[in-house]
Amino acid sequence: MNGHTIDASASGSGVHCMRGRCAIIGPGLISGSPWRSPGYRARVQVSGVTLSDNLGMIDDTGGTVSLTNVSASQASGLGIRAGKVTVQNVTVDMNDAGNCIMSQSGVKGSDLTVSHCHEGVSSLHGSVRLDHLVSVGNSVGVFAGGRVELSNSTVTGNYFPPTQGLDVLSGRPPRLTNTSCDKSARWEHLPGGGFGFGAPWGVCSLD
Secondary structure, eight states: OTTOEEEOTTTSOSOOOOSEEEEEEEEEEEEOOSSOEEEESEEEEEEEEEEESOSEEEEEEEEEEEEEEEEEEOOSSEEEEEEEEEEEEEEEEOTTSSOSEEEEEEEEEEEEEEESOSEEEEESSSEEEEEEEEEESSSEEEEESSOEEEESOEEEOOOOTTTTOEEEEESSOOEEESOEESOEEEEEEOTTSSEEEOOOOSOSTTO
């Protein structure tokens, strides 16, 4: 992008990636999109880019998104969604409008900050493995249908009625190293069918 700005208010999306590889290399700004920067089963690399004031950020259904030195804020609908997500030095603030980072198959990386999201980091069918995560002020701090593995992280002050605070939610026992959290819960099969919240895992300070 070489320091340029893409104003997507007229085009519909800032960058449109289809199958194959797609790289968005900054520095640069993408803003004003009435929809997200979409892809479909693509391998999307985003580095050194600021995403601001878009309806949605990045949507790569079934694909892989790698984010490095990315700041995403002021979205009004969708955060970052992909089959797999890798992060390094990434900040996402959704202004209480939606989920920050969503993945079907897994999220991994380091130095991630998420705030004011419905779900800070989530992977419905995979695991979340992060070092230096800060997830505060969300409805749910971290959710994984598989395992949550965190090191050197802070996951506190996340609020989700009726649990009155839910920082770590996972289908398998979390592995937390040098990590602070207030409340955890199991993601488990309910007797009547479907999934829901279970008992605490006993890994957070208020469990």
